[in-house]
Amino acid sequence: MSTLDILHSKVTTTHRAKLAYVYVRQSSLSQVTRHAESTELQYRLVDRAIRLGWPRERIQVIDEDLGKSGASADQRRGFQHLIAEIGLARVGLVTSLDASRLARNNSDWYQLLELCSIFGTLIADGEQLYDPRTYHDRLLLGLSGMMSEAELHQLRLRLHAGELQKAARGELRQGLPVGLERQRGGEVTLHPDEEIQARLHLVFEKFDELGSARAVMRCLQRASLPLPTRPINGPAPHDTVWQPASNSRVLAILQNPAYAGAYVYGRSAHDATRRKPGRPHSGQVRRPMDKWLVCLQNIYPAYITWEQYLTHQARLRDNQNRYEEGRHGVPRKGQALLQGIVLCGRCGARMSLHYSGPQGEYPVYGCNAQQHQYGAPRCQEVRALGLDAEIERLLLAALQPDRIVLALAALAEMEKEAAALERQWQLRLERARYEAERARRQYMAVEPENRMVARSLERGWEEKLRGVEEVEHAYQSWSTRQQLIITAADQQQMLALGEDLPKVWGAATTTNADRKQLLRFVIRDVIVDNKRERGRVWFRVNWQTGATSEHWLTRRAQSYADHPRLEHLQRRVRELNGEQKMDDEIAVILNDEGVLPSRGRAFNGNLVWLMRQRWRIPTIKENGKECHPLRWKDGTYSVEGVAQAVGVILGTVYKWIREGRVEGVQLRKGTAWKIALTEQQITSLQAYVRRVRRIRRSPKEAS
Numbered sequence: 001m002s003t004l005d006i007l008h009s010k011v012t013t014t015h016r017a018k019l020a021y022v023y024v025r026q027s028s029l030s031q032v033t034r035h036a037e038s039t040e041l042q043y044r045l046v047d048r049a050i051r052l053g054w055p056r057e058r059i060q061v062i063d064e065d066l067g068k069s070g071a072s073a074d075q076r077r078g079f080q081h082l083i084a085e086i087g088l089a090r091v092g093l094v095t096s097l098d099a100s101r102l103a104r105n106n107s108d109w110y111q112l113l114e115l116c117s118i119f120g121t122l123i124a125d126g127e128q129l130y131d132p133r134t135y136h137d138r139l140l141l142g143l144s145g146m147m148s149e150a151e152l153h154q155l156r157l158r159l160h161a162g163e164l165q166k167a168a169r170g171e172l173r174q175g176l177p178v179g180l181e182r183q184r185g186g187e188v189t190l191h192p193d194e195e196i197q198a199r200l201h202l203v204f205e206k207f208d209e210l211g212s213a214r215a216v217m218r219c220l221q222r223a224s225l226p227l228p229t230r231p232i233n234g235p236a237p238h239d240t241v242w243q244p245a246s247n248s249r250v251l252a253i254l255q256n257p258a259y260a261g262a263y264v265y266g267r268s269a270h271d272a273t274r275r276k277p278g279r280p281h282s283g284q285v286r287r288p289m290d291k292w293l294v295c296l297q298n299i300y301p302a303y304i305t306w307e308q309y310l311t312h313q314a315r316l317r318d319n320q321n322r323y324e325e326g327r328h329g330v331p332r333k334g335q336a337l338l339q340g341i342v343l344c345g346r347c348g349a350r351m352s353l354h355y356s357g358p359q360g361e362y363p364v365y366g367c368n369a370q371q372h373q374y375g376a377p378r379c380q381e382v383r384a385l386g387l388d389a390e391i392e393r394l395l396l397a398a399l400q401p402d403r404i405v406l407a408l409a410a411l412a413e414m415e416k417e418a419a420a421l422e423r424q425w426q427l428r429l430e431r432a433r434y435e436a437e438r439a440r441r442q443y444m445a446v447e448p449e450n451r452m453v454a455r456s457l458e459r460g461w462e463e464k465l466r467g468v469e470e471v472e473h474a475y476q477s478w479s480t481r482q483q484l485i486i487t488a489a490d491q492q493q494m495l496a497l498g499e500d501l502p503k504v505w506g507a508a509t510t511t512n513a514d515r516k517q518l519l520r521f522v523i524r525d526v527i528v529d530n531k532r533e534r535g536r537v538w539f540r541v542n543w544q545t546g547a548t549s550e551h552w553l554t555r556r557a558q559s560y561a562d563h564p565r566l567e568h569l570q571r572r573v574r575e576l577n578g579e580q581k582m583d584d585e586i587a588v589i590l591n592d593e594g595v596l597p598s599r600g601r602a603f604n605g606n607l608v609w610l611m612r613q614r615w616r617i618p619t620i621k622e623n624g625k626e627c628h629p630l631r632w633k634d635g636t637y638s639v640e641g642v643a644q645a646v647g648v649i650l651g652t653v654y655k656w657i658r659e660g661r662v663e664g665v666q667l668r669k670g671t672a673w674k675i676a677l678t679e680q681q682i683t684s685l686q687a688y689v690r691r692v693r694r695i696r697r698s699p700k701e702a703s
Contacts, residue, residue, distance in 0.1 A: 010131050011053055011093075015122055018092030020054040021082055022046055024063040025070060025101045032066050038097075039066070045095045048124065054093065070104035071152060074277075079108070086115045095124045099141070100148040109145035113138065167265035167294045174265070177256050178230040178240055180300055188300045195427035196228045196240065197303075202424060203227070203253050204304050207312060211517065212319050213250040220245035223421050224474050225428070227253070254316065257295070260309035261302030266293025289313070335512055336363035337388035337519060338526055344369070345529030345538065346379045353384070365528065382530050382537055390553050394541060395522060396502050425475050432471040436464035570615055573608065577617055583608040584633075636665075636674040645677070646685045661685075 024042040026032045032039060049059045064078035073079050079102070085091050094116065096102045103109040116123055117132035123141060124130070130137040166172040176182055179191050179200045190197060202225075206216045220227065226242040227249050243249065257264045268284045275283035289295075297306055304312075334353070342351045342365050349369035356362045365387070367379035439461040446454045504510060505518075524544050530537040537553040569590075576586045586608045611617075630641035637645065642653045642662065656662045657673065662685075664673040677685075 010122060010129055014120065015092035016053050018121075019085070019090055020049040020052075020059045020093040020095065021085065021091055022049060022059060022061045023065075023078070023082060023094065023096045023102055024061060025065040025076075025078070025096075026067060027069050029067040042097050042101065045097065045124075045126075048126075049093060049095050052093065052124070052129065070100065070102070070108075072105065073103070073108045079103070083112065083115065086112075086119055086121050089119045091119070091121045093122045093124060098125050098148070099144040100151065103145065103148065104152045105149050106145055109148070110142070113141055113145070164265070164293060170263045170294075170296045170299050172265065174263075175232065176300075177253070177258050178228045179303065180258060190301050190303075191240075193240070193431075195424075195431055198424060198427055199225065199228060200253060200259065200303055202420060203250060204259075204308070204312075205420070207250075207254060207315075208308075211315060213254060213316070214247050216250050217245050217247050220250075223424070224478050225421075225424050251316075254312055257309060258300055259303045260306045261298050261300045262306065262309070263296040263299035264292055264294065266291075334363065335388075336365070336384045337391060337512075337516060338365065338384065339516060341520065341523070341525040342382075342387075343525055343527045344379050345527045345540070346531065349379075351382075351528070380528075380530050382528050387526075387528065387537065387539065387553060390539075390551065391519070391523070391526065391541070392505070394549075394551070395519060396505060398522060398543075425478065429468075429471055429475060432464075432468045436461070436468045439464040569611075573611055573615070574617055577612065583612070632674055634674070636676050639664075639673050639675070642675050642677065645682050646689060648689060656685075 022042075022045045024039065024045075026035065026039055043061065043063075046056070046059055046061065050056060062078040062082055064081070065076045068076050070076070073083075082091070082094065086094070094102075094112075099109065102112060113123075113132050115121070117138065120133065122129060122131055125144075128140075130141050132138050132141060163172060173182075176188065179196055180188055181191050182188050203216060203220075206219050207213065210216055210219065221244070225245065227245050228240050229243050229249060230238050230240055232238055253259065257267075266287065268286050271283050271285045273283075274285060336353050339353055340350070343349070344351050344367035347367060347369055349367055351365045351367045354364055354366060356364050363384035364381055365384055366381040370376040370379055439457070443454065443457040443461045446457055448454065505515065522544055524542045526542070527540045528537060529539070532538045533552075538550070539553065540548055540550045542548050572590065573586060576589060581589070584604070587604045590608075629638060630644060631637055639650055639653045642648075643650050646653075653662070653675075657664045657675070662675055662677065662681075664675040666673050
């Protein structure tokens with residue numbers, strides 16, 4: 001029996017009743033264009049299907065996947081269509097040059113084999129015909145798929161090894177960011193355009209000044225200054241395009257090591273778990289700097305030094321608000337002054353920030369590290385307003401000797417910034433005018449009779465002239481809004497403000513973010529512990545100079561159990577009470593001594609009476625009875641004073657109070673009475689007493 005007869009023995013009428021598919025694929029567009037013979041050989045598989053008994057009109061060719069890799073079926077719509085047709089039992093034969101054309105990974109290959117075995121579809125390559133339902137054919141097909149995947153792995157391994165070896169010498173050509181140009185000889189130089197260089201330098205300078213990429217973006221947007229970009233569209237060379245400043249574009253400049261003169265290979269790796277469906281290039285993650293495969297310094301001309309680049313990357317990492325990793329984040333507009341730089345004095349973790357109160361108006365620093373890690377109670381919580389006020393006082397006191405120096409430095413910085421922005425605008429105007437002049441020369445050089453070309457060049461010239469007009473209008477608008485014209489009077493005013501730094505600190509134009517940024521220039525972090533002593537907060541300030549200072553803050557206690565000077569307060573109340581002082585007098589003395597009650601208000605007789613009741617301090621008594629002075633300091637009489645002045649017993653005075661004959665005031669039930677009497681009222685009461693006594697004696701005399 002011939003080989004053709006053996007092949008025909010596997011083909012049945014059922015197979016021929018279905019369609020035959022010829023699958024054609026090349027891995028890349030370069031293979032399609034350069035290896036045309038291989039592509040033609042795959043198209044000739046139609047003749048093989050005809051020899052196996054399929055009429056030409058029932059043979060379909062799938063060539064949608066030309067130029068696509070077989071490593072995955074995600075982007076191969078032709079292969080997906082083939083799988084769908086097999087699953088619908090419409091395919092009797094699948095023909096491909098070899099297994100590597102159909103799939104380069106076992107997942108797709110064995111899915112194909114499983115469907116073909118279920119629905120009775122034959123598979124043919126350039127030499128053999130296989131029936132996946134038979135053991136030996138399925139074994140051979142499985143081995144063929146495994147070899148196809150292994151071959152791809154070996155190809156990748158060899159190519160990557162050669163690429164890595166070339167990159168280790170710094171000879172592997174990579175795409176250069178805007179601002180760097182590769183010459184024909186291969187050497188890399190700075191871009192010859194002065195505006196591009198100036199704009200990149202401005203980005204790095206502003207980041208050193210402002211400290212965050214978003215702040216640099218806002219600064220460029222306020223000044224209406226775009227950023228140069230180089231979109232990778234089509235073959236090299238790629239033109240420079242000016243686009244509005246955005247956070248991602250600023251970050252792309254700050255994070256690119258090429259601007260520091262470094263040749264880097266292997267900055268990112270592929271993570272399959274992060275790949276998004278429909279996006280073949282997703283799943284790329286950045287490696288840490290110590291995991292870069294190749295990092296060669298001083299290869300390219302640099303805009304910044306390598307040390308500056310490392311400082312920028314550390315600053316960008318710190319700007320991410322991740323307290324558990326020790327990153328304090330950028331200064332934000334919240335009112336908490338120590339946001340991100342306050343540390344727990346008990347466990348050392350960075351304290352987080354939350355707001356309390358009916359409307360969330362009270363910031364609170366809290367340490368939740370132990371709670372998050374082990375479910376333990378919170379280490380501590382400290383209200384921010386009192387602590388921030390004390391830190392603010394220390395900061396202004398520390399800066400007091402240097403206020404004039406700071407004012408002069410601020411003045412010089414403003415003048416420098418104004419000159420830098422003016423330079424950027426002059427370069428932008430120069431570019432627009434050059435492009436308009438170039439368009440004019442092109443128009444003037446064309447032959448007048450060639451109107452088709454002349455009209456096109458004329459429109460281009462008009463567009464460039466409109467561009468010049470737009471840039472000039474934008475410059476005038478920016479100049480009136482932003483440009484700084486510092487006169488002698490302005491300089492004197494700034495010096496005066498520098499001498500009065502607290503006024504600048506509390507000005508309405510100074511934002512919370514500005515205050516936090518100024519604070520971080522002077523203070524590195526603050527360590528806080530509110531459990532060292534009752535009612536007081538201990539904190540240590542770590543200054544940027546390396547010096548440290550420890551301080552105590554008396555906090556406002558919510559109850560007398562948390563009062564920082566509870567023993568002293570209780571002892572003083574007992575002493576003054578023992579000196580026959582009344583509650584109002586004790587309150588005045590405590591206020592004069594600077595002792596504060598639990599909630600920070602001043603003492604009064606009412607509070608002193610409450611404290612005596614809580615601490616069981618008895619009222620002043622003489623001979624077992626409560627003792628009050630005859631007259632209080634405000635001129636009012638006590639019950640004893642009224643009784644002595646009128647000549648009656650205490651019970652009579654209490655009776656008069658109940659009847660309303662005399663007007664008395666009692667701060668609280670159980671406290672002393674204060675009765676206001678004039679001399680005329682005393683005389684009237686004395687006459688009343690004599691009259692009552694005379695009436696009472698008259699009946700006795702008559703009897």
